[in-house]
Amino acid sequence: MTDRRPAVQELTVISGKGGTGKTSIAASLAVLAERPVIVDCDVDAADLHLVLSPQVKERHEFKSGHEAVIRGKDCIGCGLCVTHCRFDAVKMVEKTPGEATFYVDPVACEGCGVCVRFCPVQAIDFPERLCGEWMVSETRCGPMVHAKLGVAAENSGKLVSTVRREARRIAEEQHRSLVIIDGPPGIGCPVIASVTGASQVLVVTEPTVSGEHDLERVLSLARHFSIPATVCVNKWDINPAMAERIEGAASRAGAHVAGRIRYDRAVTSAQLQELAVVETAGPAAADIRHIWHQLKLQE
């Protein structure tokens, strides 16, 4: 067996619950790291660019999958497509009284192609679907790969995989050893795409019943994919007893507890100035620096 340790390390910041401070912390880590490549994998509500002010160097269209489009003039109104569609995406409209025609709701269509295949008069087109775009940019901390998913578009997982692949390529090419990934909330498809194969996840949680509940699920996800997890409790002083309980549960679940971050209004003021928290003064900035040193990253 060859040494399977990746030459480039990938640290993914996730949270389970949204709004716990992932992006503020990821931006700070990007500032603290020596020569990182930065990735925003929260492709449907990306915010990291608001702090790191990227200068876009390259833009790429993101096409993924197909969508069914019925040509109204060729549709004979047999309705077979409706019976085949499992996603309730084909809708009927009355062309003239008593004469039906059909159209596909692009938002509901999952691009499976069943209606296309079984239309008896081949009246359904199946063009590639433009789902968004991804960009390579320069920031004050290093190169950044980010994306914008189209309005109501699908396939966020594939877009996440695309931006991660590009970031790894840049890291290898420029001999940068760390990729910092700002992940999406939840535990579903874009999160799975953000964490699979990562060297470590940093889970940012908050001392609330929701934070506690969601942490448990996100840690099981990390275990499911065998990724070492580090946990930090943001705004811990909102509920100190809960912070302690969460840290205990995290340790018992096998995660490394890296520290706590105080509730600090400087976090929002940094955001208003388009700065990372550690680029401003305040107790939260000191707490984040401490957590950065606790992350067991190989130099």
Place this chain on the structure above:
Amino acid sequence: MTIAVASGKGGTGKTTVAVNLARVLDQPVQLFDCDVEEPNVHLFLKGTQQGEDVVSIPVPVVDEKLCDACGECSRFCEYHALVSFGTKPLFFPEMCHGCGGCTKVCPRKAISEQGHRIGLVETMQAGDITLVTGRLDVGVAMAPPLIRAVKARRQGGLTAILDAPPGTSCPVIATLRDTDAVVLVTEPTPFGLNDLKLAVDMVRELRIPFGVVVNRVGVGDERVHAFCREQSIPILLEIPDDRRIAEAYSRGELVVEALPEYRSQFMQLWKSITTGLVEKTEVTHANL
């Protein structure tokens, strides 16, 4: 009437708005936790569990005796859930959307379907509130089929409030489809504003009437308010940045119970949604 509570950004207070709104209603209400990846509504209600049901999606089973490795199913599958290299197909259930296409295209009728578990739907009764929660199994990628199973519990005639997942992608769309109005919860920060704009584009694309709740008013700046003014988007409720709310939330308490002075504001919110958003839209439609 079905109302969804959504937001681009996570952690802005969707669950707080949905559950407190349901609590102040003076009528039986169905509350749906459609944030199936991280369902939290149940943490704020005390009630009795009514039961849980396993939700599955139909996935293919290949009859090895009938399959002649023609590869038609794997060529057809848009999701690469069936892969064949001149061999009998390998199946990757986590990629399968359950479209049923492979069973239909197989020339030897060698593919049938069986259920593949993706999660649970749980029901709880808490006073007038019937809570229906979707809980996605850890490691399952696709939330929309479970969200559809949660929403299938809607009973006509009853008011339904849906707590949506954060973001603007497929799980949110699955939640918002066929709702009468959407409440977008945001906070007055640059992140809040950026994600509100994305959410507004989304609900406009879906053509659903909507309004905004601004949470933690006082923490940031005026840009969210200015945006809503410019875009003629109604601000339905402003919740101040009150540390007592954050603390009550952290303990799993309802704002309207821990801090009863907020009760009338949530009642007013309901009135603004029903008369300001839903009825107004119905009148506009009637005039067309």
